[in-house]
Amino acid sequence: MEPFEGVDYMNFDSLLTEEERMIRDTAREWVSRRVAPIIEEHHRNATFPDELIPEMAELGFLGASIEGYGCPGLGGVAYGLIMQELERGDSGLRSFASVQGGLVMYPIFSYGSEEQKDRWLPPMGEGKAIGCFGLTEPDFGSHAEGMITRAEDKGDHYLLNGAKMWITNGCVADVAVVWAKIDGRVMGFLVEKGTPGYSTRRQKHKFSLRASVTSELILQDVKIPKENLLPGTENINMKGPLSCLTQARYGIAWGAIGAGMACYDAALKYGADRIQFGRPLNSFQLYQRKLAEMITEITKGQLLNLQVGRLKEAGKMHPSHVSMAKRNGCYWGLEIAREARDMLGANGITDEYVVGRHMCNLESVKTYEGTHDIHTMIIGQRVTGLSAFAN
Amino acid sequence: MQITVCVAVTPSTETKVKVAPDGKSLDVAEVKFELNPYDEFALEEALRLREARGEGQVEVLTVGDGSQKEEIRKCLARGADSAAILKADTSAADSAAIAGALAARIGAGASQVVFFGKQAVDGDNSQVPAHVAVALDWPLVGKVSKLAFDGDSFTAQREIEGGVEIIEGRLPAVFSAEKGLNEPRYPSLKGIMAAKKKPLEEVEVQLEAARVTCLSLGLPPARPEGRIVGEGAAVAAEVVRLLKEEAKVI
Incomplete structure (x- = not known):
């Protein structure tokens, strides 16, 4: 390599x-x-x-x-x-x-x-225990707060019922952080593999994130000990899961630009070697325009991510900053991957080259952890002071 | 046990080589420098020796103008205990001069084992380990592909033309590492964080005058385009004639 x-x-x-x-x-x-x-x-x-x-x-x-x-x-x-x-x-x-x-x-x-x-x-x-995060449900994606999964306080234990979907690492996880409602408030619980009533099912036939385990979590009268409640989540409702998403979205912003970098690199190398009409693709104006667009957006994305990172280190990062970086990184990462696929012509549709895989992966990345449109509304709310979410 | 690893920071093996206007040095304007690849095996072997002994210190040494710091810090991140850059103007230095500075430092310390990569990929001279061994009056085993220690004795294996040579000896000694001596580790994040706090000395040294001088540096001539003589067995005689008379290779 x-x-x-x-x-x-x-x-x-x-x-x-x-x-x-x-x-x-x-x-x-x-x-x-x-x-x-x-x-x-x-x-x-x-x-x-x-x-x-x-x-x-x-x-x-x-x-x-x-x-x-x-x-x-x-x-x-x-x-x-x-x-x-x-x-x-x-x-x-x-x-x-x-x-x-x-x-x-x-x-x-x-x-x-x-x-x-x-x-x-x-x-x-140490990688000896694997975790997963159960927030999204079959009927509640962007509107996570509408979740159906419930926890009941049974005195000496909690009883969990519900289902989660699109859960990365679900089947392989030793512990799941499951978000469930008690009396209308969202709290986090640790559900361990092997707990009676807790099962997982692998979601198959994906054309995206194929090298990643995606699962459903099924919770049917799952008794979990009292000490498995994450105590800090008891009184903060959706702030609990949203604060976790802020962390993960921050990493996605960087990651999506990384995938874009891989695709740009592939297109540039391909364009140097591929000869059409007697000269390399890199020498054609249209090919150069695409490369110029890609590297401009990669550079802007790197600088945006870096500034959000510096704010994070200074303790001044706001979730709406992360929304901008996540939205931007995924949008341009995917656009760059699509453009690179086009630039590689027929070769771009085979897995001999990385671009098709990145392109399909980024469709998920653009969607999960807050879709492009959800982040648009978070930014909109930040700048106008008005919420465009339903209710 | 004190263990020394001598390293060089050399142009990345991906470098597109350009000759500087003076005609005898490399144009380094767009060159990315990195640890000489063979030195990674040398460092790894030193770390493994220290780990196997359960005690000891690994010191990394290089001779350079000070710009090697980041790569030397990576050696500390991989697990070396300390490092020193022997600072000097190396632009006209030859292998013996570099070796002289290294040997002076090693000789003044308590090191028992010195590791090198088998060659530095810039000059490809493979001379520094031998010069150092001579200066210290220690044995040298070059291009080692397998190494085992037992107290003060060692058994080294070398790949030679058509066979394997096994060599025994006693410490102190100098070894130069062949590719594949081991699988070098990556610097872990914890190692990188810890490297900040490890000593990285910069010591001004005076190099001996060079006894050999590079007169010129040039790129190999561009390969001429191929020629199609014809097809099938009929052209074999013509190909042989061309190989004999034009290319003069047979």
Whole structure:
């Protein structure tokens, strides 16, 4: 596998610290050496590369921004750069890391009891326990607050009933963070694999995120001990799950640009080698216009992500900042992938090249964790002060 | 046990080589520098030796103008305990001069084992390990593909033309690493964070005058386009004639 030299049009690297560059380079090299050679096969067979989990853990990619519990405690930008590189490999791989770190370790770290943190965070960072996050339901996607899943306080335990859908890592997870309503308020519960009444079903036949496990979670009279409530979520309603989504969306913003970088790189290399009408495609105006558009949007996306990352590190990041970066990254990542597919002509539809896979993956990435339109409304609400959501 | 790893920071193997206007050096304007690939095996072997002993210190040494810092920091991130850049103007230095600076530093310390990559991919001279071994009066085993230690003794394996050579010896010694000696590790995030706090010294040194001088540096001539002589067995004689008389290869 040839090394990936990155996409850096205007010395973006000079805005990073030496440590951030080193972390990015580690992730970049690992993806080139370990992910790129095997990912098409997994995508073809619809399997997740389980064999990479111990390596990701060893390098510190799982829960990389968590402080303590054996985790590295990285700053926002360094974490974002890892997500960018993982998704340059495959969106499924980045999704795995986002879910583990942003959607499971983060709520346990932020809202969990000391016992819950001690029990789950170290093995999750080591990749020995896998987590999943159950918020979306078959009938409640963007309108997550309308969820049907219920928890009842039965005195010495909680009783959970409901179903969750489109859950990354669902079937393979040792623990699920399940969001359910008690008396109309949303709270988070830890549901462990093997609990009677809790089952999962793999969602098959996807044409996107094929190298990622997507599942339904079914909760039928699931008795869970009282100590499995995430105590910090008791009185904050939707702020609980939304705060987790902010973490994961932040990583997606970087990741989608990473996938865009992979597609731009593929189109540029293809255009150098592919001769038509006696000269390389790269020498044609229309081809150059497309490359110019791609690298301009990648550069803008990198700078937007970096600023959100610096705000995150300074404790000044607002969820609406993340919405802008997530919306922008996914929109342009997908546009770049589609354009690259077009530029590769017929070759672009085979999995000999990365662009088709990224293009299909990014359809999911644009949709999950707040669709493009939902983020549009979050930005709209921020600038007008008026909510355009129903009710 | 003190272990030394001598490394070089060299142009990326992906570099499109351009000669500078002076005609004897590399135009480094768009060159990305990285740790010499063979040195990764040297560093990994040093880390494994320290881990196997359960004690010891691994020091990384390089000679350079100071611009090597980021790559040297990566060695610390991979697990070396300390590093030093022996700072000097290396623009006209030869292998012996570089080796002299390294040997002086190693000789003044308590190191028992020195690892190198088998060659640096810029000059491809493979001379520095030998010069250092001579200066220290230590044995050198070059291009090692397998290495085992037992107390102060070592057994090294080298791939030679059509076979394998097994060599025994005692420390102190110098080794140069062949590709495949081990599988080098990546710097982990924790390693990278810890590297910030590890000592990275910069020491001004004076290099001996170079005894060899590079006169010129040039790119190989562009390969001429191929020629189709004809098709089928009938042209074999003509091909042989051309190979003999024009190309003069047979």
